[in-house]
Amino acid sequence: MFKRQVTITVNGEARAVELEPRVLLAHLLREGLGLTGTHIGCDTTSCGACTVLVDGSAVKSCTMLAVQADGHEVRTVEGLTRASELHPVQEGFQEEHGLQCGFCTPGMMMSALALLERNPEPTEEEVRWALSGNLCRCTGYQNIVKAVLWAAAKLRPAGTGGVR
Amino acid sequence: MYPARFRYEAPRSLDEALALLAEHGDEAKVLAGGQSLIPMVKLRFASPELLVDINNVPGLGYHREAASGVLEIGALCRHVDLEFSDVLGDLRPTMAAAAPLIADPIVRNRGTLVGSLCHADPQGDWASVMLALDGEVVAVSAAGRRVIPVTEFVTGPFQNALRPGELAVEARVPVPRGVPLGRYLKLERRVGDFATVGVAVAVETSDGTVTRAGIALTGVGANNIKAVDAERVLVGSTLDRATIAESARLAAEAAKPRTDHRGSEAYKRHVVRTFVERALHPRPAVAA
Numbered sequence: 001m002f003k004r005q006v007t008i009t010v011n012g013e014a015r016a017v018e019l020e021p022r023v024l025l026a027h028l029l030r031e032g033l034g035l036t037g038t039h040i041g042c043d044t045t046s047c048g049a050c051t052v053l054v055d056g057s058a059v060k061s062c063t064m065l066a067v068q069a070d071g072h073e074v075r076t077v078e079g080l081t082r083a084s085e086l087h088p089v090q091e092g093f094q095e096e097h098g099l100q101c102g103f104c105t106p107g108m109m110m111s112a113l114a115l116l117e118r119n120p121e122p123t124e125e126e127v128r129w130a131l132s133g134n135l136c137r138c139t140g141y142q143n144i145v146k147a148v149l150w151a152a153a154k155l156r157p158a159g160t161g162g163v164r
Numbered sequence: 165m166y167p168a169r170f171r172y173e174a175p176r177s178l179d180e181a182l183a184l185l186a187e188h189g190d191e192a193k194v195l196a197g198g199q200s201l202i203p204m205v206k207l208r209f210a211s212p213e214l215l216v217d218i219n220n221v222p223g224l225g226y227h228r229e230a231a232s233g234v235l236e237i238g239a240l241c242r243h244v245d246l247e248f249s250d251v252l253g254d255l256r257p258t259m260a261a262a263a264p265l266i267a268d269p270i271v272r273n274r275g276t277l278v279g280s281l282c283h284a285d286p287q288g289d290w291a292s293v294m295l296a297l298d299g300e301v302v303a304v305s306a307a308g309r310r311v312i313p314v315t316e317f318v319t320g321p322f323q324n325a326l327r328p329g330e331l332a333v334e335a336r337v338p339v340p341r342g343v344p345l346g347r348y349l350k351l352e353r354r355v356g357d358f359a360t361v362g363v364a365v366a367v368e369t370s371d372g373t374v375t376r377a378g379i380a381l382t383g384v385g386a387n388n389i390k391a392v393d394a395e396r397v398l399v400g401s402t403l404d405r406a407t408i409a410e411s412a413r414l415a416a417e418a419a420k421p422r423t424d425h426r427g428s429e430a431y432k433r434h435v436v437r438t439f440v441e442r443a444l445h446p447r448p449a450v451a452a
């Protein structure tokens with residue numbers, strides 16, 4: 001039917017694609033662009049596994065049409081790593097054992113990143129609040145919260161806190 | 165799941181959006197935050213022929229106090245804007261209390277207050293807040309504009325008073341006429357769940373006497389319920405214990421809850437009563 005041409009900046013790279021309006025952003029990322037780090041965990045906009053950043057704000061990519069991202073900047077979990085070095089948020093999940101099966105992890109990390117970009121020194125309560133739209137069936141959340149606090153400490157300029 | 169096929173337009177001005185709605189009438193649906201509509205088209209509960217995405221229409225993201233003191237909330241003002249608002253302040257305590265309790269933080273980044281009123285989900289929180297505050301919706305179409313009180317705007321579960329071709333461009337909340345006292349209390353099983361029971365209370369006092377009272381209930385009926393009898397007994401009172409208890413009793417009586425997976429009828433009624441009391445006694449009483 002009426003395919004549309006859109007250009008979306010994904011992890012810093014402009015991607016021109018032609019697609020039907022009914023394609024969800026999550027589908028475009030996973031199937032169209034092969035970025036399978038963005039997971040789909042439900043059909044009801046409940047789980048947050050599909051969370052990506054659109055212009056810096058956390059969005060459930062299963063609940064946004066890909067055409068709506070035309071002209072916008074999308075960041076996925078694949079965009080965290082730079083030159084094979086883990087992002088502090090990823091390191092935090094490794095150090096604090098913030099994952100078990102890993103299904104929720106990409107979404108958790110993107111919600112965490114959105115929080116830390118807005119609020120570099122969150123309290124534990126603020127971390128819990130910011131992650132409250134992301135469900136995890138494995139960990140019980142405690143280590144996820146620790147992982148984000150670890151990342152916050154790592155991201156702070158030297159001398160203003162540092163890792164506990 | 166993939167939605168069924170639809171056409172998609174993303175107009176860049178309000179006039180363009182209204183022209184599309186005028187042309188396509190019933191077949192078109194407005195796409196605002198998409199946090200109710202996209203889940204519905206995904207599950208194929210809705211299959212509109214045309215989506216008119218208003219996210220590229222400039223100048224609709226505002227919420228502001230007009231010179232008259234009326235609070236105006238544009239069609240693209242997101243829940244998150246109200247959660248972190250520096251406009252609501254102490255003047256709009258009911259709204260400030262409700263904003264962080266809508267859905268979850270990721271949904272709040274996209275969903276809108278006006279979209280929520282249009283969606284008219286009986287479990288929706290904003291409709292209760294707006295009923296308690298005597299809010300209004302401004303509808304525009306290619307033919308003109310009209311102002312609809314929220315009491316008339318929500319006409320049934322998932323039904324609103326908009327006519328084909330109309331777009332809700334703004335919600336409005338009147339000027340408080342005294343010292344506002346307000347809360348939104350919501351019982352939910354977990355973050356992101358709809359309310360088991362929600363109670364919006366918005367009272368204004370002058371020299372300690374109530375001049376205006378609004379009470380509305382979420383999740384305990386086929387629609388949000390404005391508890392008019394419970395409101396009436398408060399007006400003219402000094403919010404003494406006996407009057408609060410009577411108002412809470414009347415609110416519980418106005419509720420029409422159904423037993424479901426969130427709780428029994430009696431339980432929900434009890435929560436309504438408790439919440440009205442709690443909202444009107446903001447601090448635990450200290451023995452004299």
Ligand SMILES: Cc1cc2nc3c(=O)[nH]c(=O)nc-3n(C[C@H](O)[C@H](O)[C@H](O)COP(=O)(O)OP(=O)(O)OC[C@H]3O[C@@H](n4cnc5c(N)ncnc54)[C@H](O)[C@@H]3O)c2cc1C
Nearest residue numbers: 194196197198199200201267275276279280282288289332
């Ligand atoms: C997981 C989850 C949990 C949620 N929990 C809650 C909750 O606890 N409480 C709550 O109140 N809500 C909840 N919601 C719903 C959420 O608040 C939605 O944002 C809201 O109901 C709809 O607003 P929207 O801007 O996303 O509208 P959309 O999804 O874009 O539209 C919804 C409907 O309204 C119409 N519409 C929207 N804007 C306009 C307009 N300006 N003019 C004319 N028609 C319009 C659309 O055509 C559509 O029919 C939840 C949603 C999800 C996915």
Ligand code: FES
Nearest residue numbers: 041047048050062
């Ligand atoms: S896949 Fe579950 S919220 Fe998007």
Ligand code: FES
Nearest residue numbers: 100101136137138
């Ligand atoms: S680690 Fe398995 S769902 Fe979170």
